[in-house]
Amino acid sequence: MxxxxxxxxxxxxxxxxxxxxxxxxxxxxxxxxxxxxxxxxxxxxxxxxxxxxxxxxxxxxxxxxxxxxxxxxxxxxxxxxxxxxxxxxxxxxxxxxxxxxxxxxxxxxxxxxxxxxxxxxxxxxxxxxxxTYAQLYQTELAKTLTLSFVTPTSFRRKGHHLPLPWPVNIFQSYLRRWNEFSGMPFDDETFLAWVDESVLIHRHQLESVKVAAGKQGKVTGFLGAIEYGLTREATNQRHFQRLFTALGQLAPYCGTGHKTTFGLGQTRLGWLLEPSALETLLAQTRLTQQIEALTEILMQGQKRTGGERASKVCQTQATILARQEAGESLGDIATDLDMPYETVKTYAKRARRILKSI
The missing domain is CATH 3.30.70.1890 (Alpha-Beta Plaits)
Structure with a gap:
């Protein structure tokens, strides 16, 4: 090429x-x-x-x-x-x-x-x-930043998903990558304190979504566009304004939030949404909803309904069953979930047995 x-x-x-x-x-x-x-x-x-x-x-x-x-x-x-x-x-x-x-x-x-x-x-x-990172850092200073999140985007906070593009979370996500790979690290505490005080949300058009991601889990994220701006006082600290500008330019390269190596957090400059992303999102949402509904039904059929293990087993069974009903083979599901084929087969049979008994 x-x-x-x-x-x-x-x-x-x-x-x-x-x-x-x-x-x-x-x-x-x-x-x-x-x-x-x-x-x-x-x-x-x-x-x-x-x-x-x-x-x-x-x-x-x-x-x-x-x-x-x-x-x-x-x-x-x-x-x-x-x-x-x-x-x-x-x-x-x-x-x-x-x-x-x-x-x-x-x-x-x-x-x-x-x-x-x-x-x-x-x-x-x-x-x-x-x-290069040096070229990004020399980008002409900006007072606003408009980003579009064209695939579901989420952050992890205290062990849970945070499906909101709060300025601190957004810029912390970019700064972590900048400090790791640019060779020009900045103190995150002082910059993020400035972000918290100085970066405003001018407008947004966002939807919260829940999609299947990971081996058995689901991710609650957001999709849409947002425009950030700076307070009048913020521009007095040019070094932070320059970093604000550079990190905005970094966003399309590094993505936003977590699971960006699995297609989540795809980010573009400007105000846009890709129709194909919405189509895929609808399919992801349907599968997620089916898994949630099956998990709830299977939990009702459990002899022991309490405990984290029972919940996890039911969710795994629901995932297997929902994906099988969508047309995926048990072999492919086993490979994807990194589980023995016989275990997946047993889980599917057990789930169907519980559903029939309810």
Whole structure:
């Protein structure tokens, strides 16, 4: 692929144009298979980098998106359409990963091999221009920042999801990545105190959503757009205003919140929403609602309804049953949940038995 990245490049966003070789059901949490395929590519070409990305949970200097493009609909499920063109984004925000991407593009495989459908790679282009942290820091000072969250976005706070783009949480998310990978760290306590006092929400258009994510869990997040602005006094501290501006420019590269390597937290500059993201969201929401309803029913059928273990078992059974009813095979579910096939099969039978007895 004819993309040349300069040796000093530290951040870049790539967009792959892909075509499914057959029509296939697109399961709501399919981004996990894209995540696994991408990391397998890293492992094949650079085992040392792969180990680093796997072992250090906090250091994930890349994001991936879901597929965007025209989807079909069958029985409430999204369908990839054969010969239809789709886009897939990968961003990197460390020099190490960017350098690997540059080498990888020279030996890119012809297809993305996924269990639901092989995707032929037709082309790769720049989604976000290559740049450096120093260049981001020299961006012309801004008094406002408008962001769109085009996939569900969430933060973790005290062990729970926080589905709100409070200024402190937003800029803490970006500053953590900046300090980790830019080589130009800033004191987070003083800057975030300034954010708390100085950054206002001018307007927003947001929806809260709950989607399936992770092995058995769900994420409560938000989707939409927001505009932040600065108080008049805030501009007296130019060094903080400059960091405010730079972190806003960083957002599309690093994403927002957690699980950004699984398609969540995709962020764009400006006020927009992608229709395809909304379509995928509807499918994710349907699965989540089905899992919640089944979990509640299964809990009612438990001989022992109390305890965290009983709740977790019921949720796992509900997840398996909902995904099987959506058309996914038990084998694929077992692989995805990292559970023995026989255990998944037993859970599915037990869940059906409980449902029949109620």
């Amino acid at each position: 004819n993309i040349q990245l300069k040796p000093n490049t530290e951040l870049v966003g790539l967009e792959f144009t892909v075509v499914p070789q057959k029509s296939a059901t697109l399961f709501p949490d399919y981004t996990k298979t894209l995540h696994a395929w991408f990391l397998d590519q890293v492992r094949s070409h650079d085992p040392q980098l792969s180990t680093s990305l796997h072992d250090d949970e906090s250091k994930k200097p890349f994001t991936i998106s879901g597929l965007t493009g025209k989807m079909g609909h069958t029985e409430g499920q999204l369908q990839l359409l054969a010969d239809q063109t789709y886009q897939w984004r990968v961003t990197a925000f460390s020099s190490t990963v960017v350098q690997w991407l540059g080498q990888w593009l020279d030996q890119l495989p012809p297809t993305i091999e996924l269990r639901f459908a092989p995707l032929e790679i037709q082309s790769v282009g720049l989604a976000i221009p290559p740049t």
